Amino acid sequence: MMHRKKKEKAIESTLLMVSGVTVVALFLLCFFLFREGYLLFGDYSIISFLTETSWYPSSSPAKFGLLPLLTGSLIVTAGAIVLSVPLGLASAIYISELADPKIAQLIKPFVEILAGIPSVVYGFFGLIVVVPLLQDLLDLPTGQTALAGSIMLGMMALPTIISVSEDAINSVPTALKEGSLALGSTKWQTIYRVVLPAALSGISAAVMLGIGRAIGETMTVMMVTGNTAIIPGIPEGLFDPVRTMTATIALEMGEVPQGSEHFHALFAVGAVLFLITFMINLIADSVKKKYRLQEGV
Known part of the structure; x- marks a missing residue:
């Protein structure tokens, strides 16, 4: 003992x-x-860092404006979420509620494979396929735009949203579904009025995780967004080249002298990115807890 x-x-x-x-x-x-x-x-004003509209580290004096990088990141991420959330949620509903079990078991491995593909492969696909396609279809000067980044990040966020949403939907008690059907509801009414509200906490978490996945991505956006540090308009900025915070750090960190002002500016950008992702995770956690309390879990 x-x-x-x-x-x-x-x-x-x-x-x-x-x-x-x-x-x-x-x-x-x-x-x-x-x-x-x-x-x-x-030596550099925090107000200038947060409000300056230019990022020109090599100019004299150097300009380290966060605004164009932050705006680029937000536009690309917002576009990715608009594309990935409806597709991801629809896929999760189909896999968990509508698909034949054999078909569902066939689809799931492909979703997992999508999650395991390296980001540089997504970047190559975007650069070779998506960028020229957008340039031709939309008659743009260049296809390396925020829209290309949004499409690729949407593809990368899909596996996370599908997997987490599917788990949330599958966790809804069968008794709730059977009770709804027994009262005369159709399959779609049961999904819309019973299953989705009951799984809302997990679905919300899936969306927030998808946002975190998108805003933290580096290699793919660096390859397909054009990397131009300007403040794009909204919504026309989707068709302009942009530069994200992650791409800026990846592109410039290897070339700056350690301890220089530029070096510390990149760390400041990284700190802002960390705070954003931290807040996203906090919001996801609070939303999940809120709906769990409402459900009495």
């Missing part, structure tokens, strides 16, 4: 230590990121 308790205590201590390492690693990451970003504001 004593030996068993010691063994359980050792396992508990090991798990606690592993959890502690994770927390410490996250803390160190945040500390390093924010410390390096904060050093920019010794």
Whole structure:
């Protein structure tokens, strides 16, 4: 009995230590990121950083305006969500509620394969197929636009939205569905009025995770959006080249002198990106908890 308790205590201590390492690693990451970003504001105004409309690190004086990068990221992400959420939710409904079990089992591996494809492969596909197609169809000067980035990010967010939404829909108790059908509702009425409201917490989480997946993507958007640091208009900005925050960090970090103003500016951009994704995760978690409380779970 004593030996068993010691063994359980050792396992508990090991798990606690592993959890502690994770927390410490996250803390160190945040500390390093924010410390390096904060050093920019010794000589450069934080107001200028947040409101400046130009990103010209090599000009004299250098301009580190976050606004064009933030706007580009938001436009590309918004376009991706508009494309991926309806398709992802429709696919999840079909797989979980409408498809023959054999067909559903056939589709699921393809969704998982989509999730496992490297982002650079998506980027190549976008560069070779989507970009020329958009240029020809829309008669644009270049196909490397925010729309191309939105299409590719929408494709990349689809597996996350489909998988999480499908799990949420499958978790709805069968008794609720059967009760709705027994009262005379059609299959579609049951899906719309019973299944989707009951699965709303999971679906909301799927959407927020999709947004996080899109806004944090680097390689694909770097290859298909044109990387022009300008503030695009809305909605016509979808047809203009843009540059996202992630692409800026990836393109410029390898070439800047360590400790320079430009170096710290890139860390400041990374800190803003971290805060945005952190807030997205917080919102997803709060939405999920809210609907769980409403459902009495």
